[in-house]
Amino acid sequence: xxxxxxxxxxxxxxxxxxxxxxxxxxxxxxxxxxxxxxxxxxxxxxxxxxxxxxxxxxxxxxxxxxxxxxxxxxxxxxxxxxxxxxxxxxxxxxxxxxxxxxxxxxxxxxxxxxxxxxxxxxxxxxxxxxxxxxxxxxxxxxxxx
Amino acid sequence: xxxxxxxxxxxxxxxxxxxxxxxxxxxxxxxxxxxxxxxxxxxxxxxxxxxxxxxxxxxxxxxxxxxxxxxxxxxxxxxxxxxxxxxxxxxxxxxxxxxxxxxxxxxxxxxxxxxxxxxxxxxxxxxxxxxxxxxxxxxxxxxxxxxxxxxxx
Numbered sequence: 001x002x003x004x005x006x007x008x009x010x011x012x013x014x015x016x017x018x019x020x021x022x023x024x025x026x027x028x029x030x031x032x033x034x035x036x037x038x039x040x041x042x043x044x045x046x047x048x049x050x051x052x053x054x055x056x057x058x059x060x061x062x063x064x065x066x067x068x069x070x071x072x073x074x075x076x077x078x079x080x081x082x083x084x085x086x087x088x089x090x091x092x093x094x095x096x097x098x099x100x101x102x103x104x105x106x107x108x109x110x111x112x113x114x115x116x117x118x119x120x121x122x123x124x125x126x127x128x129x130x131x132x133x134x135x136x137x138x139x140x141x142x143x144x145x
Numbered sequence: 146x147x148x149x150x151x152x153x154x155x156x157x158x159x160x161x162x163x164x165x166x167x168x169x170x171x172x173x174x175x176x177x178x179x180x181x182x183x184x185x186x187x188x189x190x191x192x193x194x195x196x197x198x199x200x201x202x203x204x205x206x207x208x209x210x211x212x213x214x215x216x217x218x219x220x221x222x223x224x225x226x227x228x229x230x231x232x233x234x235x236x237x238x239x240x241x242x243x244x245x246x247x248x249x250x251x252x253x254x255x256x257x258x259x260x261x262x263x264x265x266x267x268x269x270x271x272x273x274x275x276x277x278x279x280x281x282x283x284x285x286x287x288x289x290x291x292x293x294x295x296x297x298x
Contacts, residue, residue, distance in 0.1 A: 008246035009154055097253065101153040101281065106251045108242065136246060 002087075002120045004111040006132040012143040014098045017105045018074050020139065021094065024052055024066050030142065031135045033057055051081065060084050067091070080113075087115040087123055107136060146234075147260060147269045151277040152253035157288045159243040159250045163219045165284060166239065169197055169211050175283050178202050178276065196226065205229035212236070225258075232268060233259040252281065 010017055020030055025045035028034040037054035039045050040063075045052070051065050061082070068077040075095035080087070090113035097106045109132040115123055155162055165175060170190035173182040181200040185208075188195040193214055199207040206227065213222040218240065225235035237256035244251050254277040260268045 005243070005245065007242065007244050007251070009244060009249070009251075097251070098150070098152060099154055099251070100151050101278070104154075106152070106154075106242070106244070133246065 002113055002115055002124055004092075004124050004128045004132065005108070006110075006128050006136070007106065007108040008133075008136040008140070009099065010105040010107055010136075010139055010143055011102070012105060013103055014074055014096045014105045017096055017107065017139065017143070018071075020142070021096075022046075022069075022071070022076070024050065024069070024076065024078070027052070027054060030138060032138050033131065033134060035059075052078075068093075085123060085126075086119050087113040089114045107139070109135070146257055147265050148255070148257045149269055149273045149277065150253065150255040151273050151281070152251065153281040153285075154244065155250040155252060155281075155285060155288060157250055157292075158248050159219060159241050161288070161291075162250045162252065162284065163216075163241055165287065166241070167191070167214075167216075167219075167221070169195065169214070169221065169223070172197075172199070175287055176276075176280050177283055178279065197223075201229075213238075230268070230271070231261050231264065232272070252284075254280065 023045050025037050025039045028037045033056050035055045035057050037052055040051040040053055043050040046069055048066055048069055051063055053061070053063050055061055063081040064078045065081055066076060066078050070076070074097070075093055077091065077093040080090040090111060092109065092111035094109045099106050111127055165171070168190055170182050170184045173179045178201060179199050180202045183198050184190050185196040185198055191214055193211055196208055196210045201207060207229070208226040209223045210226055211221065211223050213220065215221070220238065220240040222236065222238045225232055235256060235258035237254070239254050242251040256272060
């Protein structure tokens with residue numbers, strides 16, 4: 001089982017960050033590597049169990065299913081159904097926690113998955129840096145602007 | 146039921162902060178409200194179930210019991226047994242999380258408790274400001290001293 005853990009600090013309240021990231025179909029509006037996204041079967045994007053079908057800027061297609069969404073604890077959890085990456089049983093969670101002292105947000109993005117041992121390091125780096133940290137950097141630019 | 150939640154960011158790696166706050170008998174070293182601390186029955190301070198006995202800086206005795214200690218999660222929980230302040234059913238959780246972006250530490254300290262009617266806001270503010278935020282401040286000062294000593298070597 002490989003594990004990715006990436007976390008950061010955002011200079012914006014939890015409610016404003018949540019407002020930006022909550023939409024399971026909204027990745028293309030805040031994440032630079034996502035080109036487009038739609039929810040399959042005409043479901044609303046906050047229906048737990050819904051599937052998002054999106055393309056990366058390089059054209060790769062990924063399908064992910066929403067497993068949990070909490071407006072109370074500010075997190076959502078999803079799994080990968082289809083992707084070009086050599087991995088399986090991928091489950092990820094993105095979570096916000098208030099930093100009361102600065103009225104900011106602590107953001108964590110974690111993933112667990114199975115893969116061939118030879119692929120693990122590469123996948124952990126790609127997912128941790130090119131996907132998760134790249135998303136944080138984009139949020140930081142947005143909220144610091 | 147009153148709930149308090151306070152959190153901060155420390156400019157130090159999480160392992161370094163955990164080393165300071167992990168000791169259930171170490172609050173007299175870093176928290177200004179605590180004058181003396183000892184563990185009852187000479188138990189080790191990382192034995193879950195042990196009781197710490199504080200003499201407060203302003204006088205009075207406070208006893209707290211360790212309910213959870215996790216070196217994996219870098220977290221501990223405790224409850225109040227005896228206190229000069231009217232906090233009932235007080236349970237508190239301390240947790241550190243790594244901030245990988247910059248190698249810093251996220252620290253949250255939270256609790257829930259009951260109070261006599263009408264004292265909810267006053268005691269909520271006391272716990273949040275006097276206990277948790279002052280604790281954050283003290284640890285920040287200790288870490289700053291460590292950093293400045295490191296630079297002078």
